[in-house]
Amino acid sequence: GAGVSQSPRYKVAKRGQDVALRCDPISGHVSLFWYQQALGQGPEFLTYFQNEAQLDKSGLPSDRFFAERPEGSVSTLKIQRTQQEDSAVYLCASSLVPVGRDGYTFGSGTRLTVV
Amino acid sequence: SQQGEEDPQALSIQEGENATMNCSYKTSINNLQWYRQNSGRGLVHLILIRSNEREKHSxxxxxxxxxxxxxxxxxxxxxxxxxxxxxxxxxxPGDAGNMLTFGGGTRLMVKP
Known part of the structure; x- marks a missing residue:
């Protein structure tokens, strides 16, 4: 597609529920990133894929967070047993080249609200 | 944790005026990028400046x-x-790091 597509756009989850957030990067983009953005803050890095390999997951806040990109294109961020502090906008970005040598293209994000 | 800090946190100006935003960071870098985010939307890449450049226009x-x-x-x-x-x-980062590290942002309001 022309841009990075994320779905759903909004998600309301009850505390303890599992959620799955989807990211469709630009076709052919090697690098894919997930960020978490709390209200009024800058995005915080969660994890990075180069093709299907998850090269960095140092930003995942707990073992309840899991990300995958099995075929090197679509990625899913899964959050198990959601907590209120997980409420945030989850942004996906992709880049044609690895290692941050060019600008990233971001999706519009998924706004997760845990009630 | 966030690498950069923007200053000011909020800025309000009249249409036609110039707006200046500053960013400070802590560690050596390969490049620095600026992004814009409209309310409720994703980030849009504006400009990238490499560590060996001093000024760039777009x-x-x-x-x-x-x-x-x-x-x-x-x-x-x-x-x-x-x-x-x-x-x-x-x-x-200037080493082999891959990810972008963002600052807290400057909220700019331009009044018509």
């Missing part, structure tokens, strides 16, 4: 980089109401 945008002071500035000239958004600087 339309009404002018970015400077001072690696000795670990700081950058973004100047928007002749601002328009449509420039109202949050602006973030983001750095790519």
């Amino acid at each position: 339309g009404r945008l002018r970015v400077t980089l001072d690696t000795s002071k670990k700081s950058s500035s973004l100047l928007i000239t002749a601002s328009r109401a449509a420039d109202t958004a949050s602006y973030f600087c983001a750095t790519v």
Whole structure:
């Protein structure tokens, strides 16, 4: 597609529920990133894929967070047993080249609200 | 944790005025990037400046980089109401790191 597509756009989850957030990067983009953005803050890095390999997951806040990109294109961020502090906008970005040598293209994000 | 800090946190100006936002960072970088975010939307890449560059222009945008002071500035000239958004600087580390690290952003309001 022309841009990075994320779905759903909004998600309301009850505390303890599992959620799955989807990211469709630009076709052919090697690098894919997930960020978490709390209200009024800058995005915080969660994890990075180069093709299907998850090269960095140092930003995942707990073992309840899991990300995958099995075929090197679509990625899913899964959050198990959601907590209120997980409420945030989850942004996906992709880049044609690895290692941050060019600008990233971001999706519009998924706004997760845990009630 | 966030690498960069933007200053000011919020800025309100009249249409036609110039807007200047500053960014400071802590560690050595490969490049520094500026992004814009409209309310409720994703980030849009504006400009990238590499560590060996000092100034870069793109339309009404002018970015400077001072690696000795670990700081950058973004100047928007002749601002328009449509420039109202949050602006973030983001750095790519100078070592083998991959990810962009963002600052907290400057919220710019341009009044018509």
